[in-house]
Amino acid sequence: MILKQVKILFFLVMLTGLRPAIGESYSAPHAANPILPGYYADPSIVQYGGKTYIYATLDPWGGQTLGCWESPDFRNWTYRPLNWPTKEACTSPTSKSAGVWAPSVMEGKDGKFHMVVSVGNEVWAGIADQPLGPWRDAMGGKPLIPSNFRPGFHMIDAEYFLDDDGQAYLYWGSGLNWKNGRCWAVKLKPDMVTFDGEVQDVTPTNYFEGPFMLKRHGLYFLMYSAGNTMKEDYRVHYAVGKTPFGPFTEGPGSPILISDPEANVVSPGHHAVFSFEGRDYILYHRHSIPRDAKFMGRQVCVDPIVFTPDGKIERVSPTHAGPSIIQGREESLAAISAGAVASASSEESPARAASLVLDGNYATRWAPARDTNGVWLQLDIGAEKPVTRQIIRPEYAWKPYRFTIEASSDGKTWKTLADFLKEPAIGSPIVIAQPVTARYLRLVFPEDVPGSAISLFEWSVQ
Numbered sequence: 001m002i003l004k005q006v007k008i009l010f011f012l013v014m015l016t017g018l019r020p021a022i023g024e025s026y027s028a029p030h031a032a033n034p035i036l037p038g039y040y041a042d043p044s045i046v047q048y049g050g051k052t053y054i055y056a057t058l059d060p061w062g063g064q065t066l067g068c069w070e071s072p073d074f075r076n077w078t079y080r081p082l083n084w085p086t087k088e089a090c091t092s093p094t095s096k097s098a099g100v101w102a103p104s105v106m107e108g109k110d111g112k113f114h115m116v117v118s119v120g121n122e123v124w125a126g127i128a129d130q131p132l133g134p135w136r137d138a139m140g141g142k143p144l145i146p147s148n149f150r151p152g153f154h155m156i157d158a159e160y161f162l163d164d165d166g167q168a169y170l171y172w173g174s175g176l177n178w179k180n181g182r183c184w185a186v187k188l189k190p191d192m193v194t195f196d197g198e199v200q201d202v203t204p205t206n207y208f209e210g211p212f213m214l215k216r217h218g219l220y221f222l223m224y225s226a227g228n229t230m231k232e233d234y235r236v237h238y239a240v241g242k243t244p245f246g247p248f249t250e251g252p253g254s255p256i257l258i259s260d261p262e263a264n265v266v267s268p269g270h271h272a273v274f275s276f277e278g279r280d281y282i283l284y285h286r287h288s289i290p291r292d293a294k295f296m297g298r299q300v301c302v303d304p305i306v307f308t309p310d311g312k313i314e315r316v317s318p319t320h321a322g323p324s325i326i327q328g329r330e331e332s333l334a335a336i337s338a339g340a341v342a343s344a345s346s347e348e349s350p351a352r353a354a355s356l357v358l359d360g361n362y363a364t365r366w367a368p369a370r371d372t373n374g375v376w377l378q379l380d381i382g383a384e385k386p387v388t389r390q391i392i393r394p395e396y397a398w399k400p401y402r403f404t405i406e407a408s409s410d411g412k413t414w415k416t417l418a419d420f421l422k423e424p425a426i427g428s429p430i431v432i433a434q435p436v437t438a439r440y441l442r443l444v445f446p447e448d449v450p451g452s453a454i455s456l457f458e459w460s461v462q
């Protein structure tokens with residue numbers, strides 16, 4: 001009866017766009033938050049040419065480059081590698097060993113796309129003609145903001161803001177040792193990298209990092225994160241001012257996005273705000289589920305946000321189902337795999353069961369026992385059926401995976417459909433467009449690949 005009620009509730013959500021209470025389970029089939037399959041943080045968003053692009057930190061703690069995703073409908077996302085920034089290209093005497101993280105991307109008045117990104121304790125800047133690049137360094141191989149620009153504080157989390165009159169600004173800054181920091185702002189010249197005037201200290205109350213500026217109802221809202229992103233006290237605050245430089249007064253009801261551990265919403269923050277189909281939404285990261293003391297992966301989520309005419313932001317209700325704009329992605333609607341049964345050579349734990357590759361939910365995934373070899377994952381679709389397309393979402397879109405895909409009518413005699421042993425598959429989704437009529441499908445990983453290197457969010461069959 002409970003399962004039936006959950007299905008009915010989700011059906012009503014899909015039809016009406018209403019959001020269920022946060023009390024729903026994070027593991028509910030077809031829950032649309034998180035929106036990306038994998039671990040990404042500090043998201044920035046661009047809408048251009050009928051498509052949406054999300055740029056984000058590769059978790060944990062940044063990598064050799066950024067993660068970038070493209071979608072035509074805000075539901076189905078494809079991973080897109082970028083040529084820049086890279087740790088190799090963005091290296092200076094002060095960049096140290098930390099990876100690439102915390103991007104901000106926007107289209108400027110010049111029709112170009114501009115990016116600022118943190119590399120260690122400094123900010124680098126790039127420019128491109130298109131959202132996917134090719135990107136090029138805008139500063140000739142040196143940081144826009146070096147680490148010693150304001151000693152004693154982190155020079156990270158730079159964020160662009162374009163005012164109604166076309167004037168661009170840059171906001172950035174954080175503290176050290178998880179103590180509250182400073183937020184700096186400066187007006188930019190049309191090239192988006194040259195400072196036009198003096199840098200201003202615009203630090204609001206409770207500021208730590210992740211500034212995001214926007215304008216609503218004639219007021220300037222400086223939003224930001226406070227607390228420790230590894231702990232439950234990480235949250236989103238806001239302050240209001242009458243100019244891009246403030247002064248800013250923390251708004252009523254701040255913070256407006258906080259943890260709810262009992263509902264499996266932990267450490268939400270470092271966000272962006274965007275408008276889509278006439279409504280405002282907040283794009284933010286929160287901890288992956290279930291929480292793991294040995295690994296902190298953050299995932300990107302979307303929920304509605306409301307700015308009131310009297311200068312307030314209403315409290316955000318974080319959900320697992322997500323708003324209607326992100327519900328109904330392709331693998332959630334795959335008719336053949338909807339009735340399939342998954343089995344595997346092993347399962348790391350009940351929370352990593354084979355069946356989770358069929359639930360249309362990026363909060364859950366299958367993983368085999370870590371110390372095993374000869375790993376396989378199998379789907380039984382119930383009867384022989386024509387299969388035209390398979391969609392695979394691996395745990396890491398940017399890592400190569402070696403495996404074969406096989407098909408069988410009886411579960412005994414197998415035919416190889418795709419072979420990624422010599423040329424590993426990479427990206428997300430991995431699409432197999434090899435038609436076959438079969439009852440059983442199987443992913444087989446080679447003996448030299450340990451279970452600890454294998455995990456899938458989804459495997460859908462059409």
